[in-house]
Amino acid sequence: EVQLQESGPGLVKPSQSLSLTCSVTGYSITSNYWGWIRKFPGNKMECMGYISYSGSTSYNPSLKSRISITRDTSKNQFCLQLNSVTSEDTATYYCARYGGNYFYFDYWGQGVMVTVSS
Amino acid sequence: DTVLTQSPALAVSPGERVSISCRASEGVNSYMHWYQQKPGQQPKLLIYKASNLASGVPARFSGSGSGTDFTLTIYPVEADDTATYFCQQSWNDPPLTFGSGTKLEIK
Numbered sequence: 733e734v735q736l737q738e739s740g741p742g743l744v745k746p747s748q749s750l751s752l753t754c755s756v757t758g759y760s761i762t763s764n765y766w767g768w769i770r771k772f773p774g775n776k777m778e779c780m781g782y783i784s785y786s787g788s789t790s791y792n793p794s795l796k797s798r799i800s801i802t803r804d805t806s807k808n809q810f811c812l813q814l815n816s817v818t819s820e821d822t823a824t825y826y827c828a829r830y831g832g833n834y835f836y837f838d839y840w841g842q843g844v845m846v847t848v849s850s
Numbered sequence: 851d852t853v854l855t856q857s858p859a860l861a862v863s864p865g866e867r868v869s870i871s872c873r874a875s876e877g878v879n880s881y882m883h884w885y886q887q888k889p890g891q892q893p894k895l896l897i898y899k900a901s902n903l904a905s906g907v908p909a910r911f912s913g914s915g916s917g918t919d920f921t922l923t924i925y926p927v928e929a930d931d932t933a934t935y936f937c938q939q940s941w942n943d944p945p946l947t948f949g950s951g952t953k954l955e956i957k
Contacts, residue, residue: 777936777948792945826892834899835940836883840892 734759736827736841744821744848750814754827754841761785761808765830768801768812769837770823778823782830783810817848852876852942854949856935861955867925870952872937874918881941882920884913887951888933896935897922924954932956 740752754766767782781791783801791799795814803810814821824843831838853875862868872882880900885893895904897913900920912923924931937949 775934775951777938777951779944779946779948781944790944794945831895832898834881834883835943835946836895836898836938837885837893838895838898838904840894842892 734829734839736829736839738825738827738841738844740825740844740846742845742847744817744846745850746818746848747816750812750817750821750846750848752812752825752827752844752846754810754812756808756810756829759829759839760805761803761810762805765835766803766810767828767830767837769826769828771826771843772823780812780814819848822846822848851945852878852939852947854937854939854947856937856949856952858950859953859955861957862927863957864929865926867923868927868954870922870924870935870954872915872920872922872949874920874939876942877917878939878941880916881939882913882915883938883940884911884922885936885938886931886933887936893936927956929956 735757737755744750763785765782765784768780771777783789798815800813824845826843827841828837829839855873882900884897887893896911901913934951934953936951
């Protein structure tokens with residue numbers, strides 16, 4: 733069974749970098765696409781970007797200058813780094829697998845709540 | 851970005867039929883997908899590409915639509931269907947976008 737698990741600090745100071753890791757079991761990240769989605773207080777959800785089976789990346793243009801998604805295939809993990817965070821980056825962060833050819837999300841991690849505060 | 855508009859909330863009784871709508875600001879072909887999210891849980895895929903039932907999802911859930919107007923239908927509704935339902939489009943990317951969610955209450 734495919735399982736994803738996010739890990740990382742729950743509290744980040746403004747202007748610092750947010751770093752999260754998604755550990756995947758039951759499936760290789762060298763197949764499919766793998767992404768990060770966040771849900772803000774109040775329900776708004778935002779697709780942040782993805783890393784492909786080959787290691788190529790695509791980012792939401794609204795984040796393009798601050799975001800980086802990388803991977804470690806030896807650990808079957810992929811990572812999110814978001815720089816220069818503000819309180820507006822406070823959200824629950826999910827990692828997920830893109831299913832099929834139609835770019836929906838068929839497997840999700842449980843999510844990690846990240847608060848940006850001094 | 852493609853904006854997806856959903857009604858904020860609906861309330862229905864068990865056994866009834868409920869239709870949850872999602873309207874896109876521009877055409878998305880049939881690349882619309884639906885998720886269910888219960889409090890404290892991650893979203894769960896229900897329907898992909900407008901009308902295809904995801905694995906393990908009960909046949910009480912169905913989807914329809916193309917272009918800009920889409921509907922998720924649940925019939926018959928059960929008490930366990932209390933959740934927030936999100937639509938997501940993947941035709942106009944980047945970025946993929948989500949609707950704001952419809953909170954379904956079972957009376």
